[in-house]
Amino acid sequence: MDQMFVNIKAALVGLSDKVFPDWVGVLVSIAVSIVAIALLGPLIMMYLTLIERKVVARMQNRIGPNRVGKYGLLQPLADGVKMLIKEDIVPRNADKVLHLLAPILIVAPALLVFAVLPFGRNMTAVDLNVGILFFAAISSIGTIGIFMAAWGSNNKFSVLGGMRSVAQMISYEIPMVMSVVPVLLAVGSLSTNAIVEAQADWHWFVFTPWGFLGCVIFFLCGVAECNRSPFDLAEAESEIIAGFHTEYSGMKFALFYMAEFMSAFTISGMTTTLFLGGWQGPLLPSWLWFFLKTYGLIFIMLWFRATLPRLRVDQLMALAWKFLLPLSLVNIVATCIWHFLSDEAFFTPAAFLVPLALLVFSYWGLMKLNQPYMPEKRVYPLVD
Amino acid sequence: MFFGLGILRGMNITLMNFIRSYTRKRGSGEIGALTTVQYPEERLPEKEKFRNFPFLIYDDKPEDLRCVACDICAQDCPPRCIYIVKETDEAGKPMKKPAVFDIDFTVCMNCGICEEVCPFDAIFMDHEFEIADSDRHDKLLYHRDDLLKTNEHFHKIRPNDGREVDTRLAEAKEAKAKKDEARKKAAEAKAAAKAKAEAEKATEAKEDKPPETEKESDPQ
Numbered sequence: 001m002d003q004m005f006v007n008i009k010a011a012l013v014g015l016s017d018k019v020f021p022d023w024v025g026v027l028v029s030i031a032v033s034i035v036a037i038a039l040l041g042p043l044i045m046m047y048l049t050l051i052e053r054k055v056v057a058r059m060q061n062r063i064g065p066n067r068v069g070k071y072g073l074l075q076p077l078a079d080g081v082k083m084l085i086k087e088d089i090v091p092r093n094a095d096k097v098l099h100l101l102a103p104i105l106i107v108a109p110a111l112l113v114f115a116v117l118p119f120g121r122n123m124t125a126v127d128l129n130v131g132i133l134f135f136a137a138i139s140s141i142g143t144i145g146i147f148m149a150a151w152g153s154n155n156k157f158s159v160l161g162g163m164r165s166v167a168q169m170i171s172y173e174i175p176m177v178m179s180v181v182p183v184l185l186a187v188g189s190l191s192t193n194a195i196v197e198a199q200a201d202w203h204w205f206v207f208t209p210w211g212f213l214g215c216v217i218f219f220l221c222g223v224a225e226c227n228r229s230p231f232d233l234a235e236a237e238s239e240i241i242a243g244f245h246t247e248y249s250g251m252k253f254a255l256f257y258m259a260e261f262m263s264a265f266t267i268s269g270m271t272t273t274l275f276l277g278g279w280q281g282p283l284l285p286s287w288l289w290f291f292l293k294t295y296g297l298i299f300i301m302l303w304f305r306a307t308l309p310r311l312r313v314d315q316l317m318a319l320a321w322k323f324l325l326p327l328s329l330v331n332i333v334a335t336c337i338w339h340f341l342s343d344e345a346f347f348t349p350a351a352f353l354v355p356l357a358l359l360v361f362s363y364w365g366l367m368k369l370n371q372p373y374m375p376e377k378r379v380y381p382l383v384d
Numbered sequence: 385m386f387f388g389l390g391i392l393r394g395m396n397i398t399l400m401n402f403i404r405s406y407t408r409k410r411g412s413g414e415i416g417a418l419t420t421v422q423y424p425e426e427r428l429p430e431k432e433k434f435r436n437f438p439f440l441i442y443d444d445k446p447e448d449l450r451c452v453a454c455d456i457c458a459q460d461c462p463p464r465c466i467y468i469v470k471e472t473d474e475a476g477k478p479m480k481k482p483a484v485f486d487i488d489f490t491v492c493m494n495c496g497i498c499e500e501v502c503p504f505d506a507i508f509m510d511h512e513f514e515i516a517d518s519d520r521h522d523k524l525l526y527h528r529d530d531l532l533k534t535n536e537h538f539h540k541i542r543p544n545d546g547r548e549v550d551t552r553l554a555e556a557k558e559a560k561a562k563k564d565e566a567r568k569k570a571a572e573a574k575a576a577a578k579a580k581a582e583a584e585k586a587t588e589a590k591e592d593k594p595p596e597t598e599k600e601s602d603p604q
Contacts, residue, residue, distance in 0.1 A: 055402070058401070058402045058405040058406070059398045059399075059401050059402045059405075060401070061401055061405055061416065061417070061418055061419060062418070062420060063418060063420050063422075303395060303398060303399065303402075304395075306398045306402075307391075307394045307395045307397075307398040308391065308394070308395075323387075363387075367387050370387075
């Protein structure tokens, strides 16, 4: 059960090896992985839309879609058909090439990141030795796509949204990468497989003080990175209509949606991989563990969306630069202290408490420094 | 206080709502319970005072309309959506019955003034609201026969009003019957008196000479 998908792929490759020469087997192996991922991405996206609508509806005491199919399970298909038959409108003064390329350039990186996600034991499509670097590099290409869409639409709301998005992505990229550094320090490798294997036997990094903080910072930055609520300033409908995808309709719009949901999934999957032990877990098959943890994090994203109002631009920037970035730098120091005190063991009291104290202290200090200026309440003695 | 405590409190509220939407019974009115009524399959009970489009009431047979085609409702209708033509008998004399009674439901604004002004309790507001149609010219122009509904229907949708109207009508009928009887009696008495007087006159005339002078004294 654990190696079910691996075995299926091996059987397919073996089948081709019997008939064709060896190099065909290599091609078949590549093709199987690509097809699996190319199917998985859209499938995940389709059902994330349904899950999101259902979960948010329940949090607002509504039922959510339940008309198409049992429990609304066919709703994503109905939505897909609707999107496909919609008219594709291109503004007259738009930059036609950029307008066409932007959705493609957004979806492609979102799908590429799936290649380094370890879905289960031996289930990483490409075990890159620079997996994390690949992830950080590819996931920020989406920003270019967003700005292309904004610029190509020739619409002021689109450009506003695009500029917001770029500012936000650049800001949040830094604490995000900084919060990954502790993991790389602890593991000593950039490969996603190595990171997951280092977390065997419940040595999940989230159980260490620096790992917990790193997990929170990484996840928050990831939520900001894929433009999801409460960081969805780029598409703030109350201010700038739909931001960078104001001028998109039909399937192009669906592609933006797809990219957003797929990057939500990959961010959750990456958080799982880096801090929550990836596919490690008892009893259940490894891939099931991965999906359980990932969907747990996705639930938290939806939970954010149902709870939190949108941040203001200055609050967004302040959170990234004045709070998350210093904290993630301190986190690196805490990881080093943990590394030297723990002496190769996962848990020792000193190695747990000293970084914890450092982190709590710096959290408290940063909070004091970030306190907004509150003028004293004026007293009017003559009035009272 | 630490950053983020307010966020955690808010997230607790949404999570409790999420869980309670599954654990608490739908429509129970408890906090967190779902409130949705899935309309075509489920309906809220109709309120008696709910009003929508008017209908014409009849008592036993569709011919026994209470409506007398007095045209008051048509005159008082703010958007003028009622059109009435009186029925005429063979001699061309108008009868107390509508030949045409049309209500254009695309124009009707559901105000209920027709019901209030009707002195004969013949037109009432219905609870029927699902009259949507794709043709706004023919299908939503309701004619007399489409508007007819029984008194039982009225009692079903508005039991209190039905009772009130029935007692009122019964009282009016009784009063009318009494009045009729009184009038009849009076008429009879008058007739009797007249007959008597005439008889007396006749006897007098027989006894005396015919009073020709009296006739001349008449202004005619």
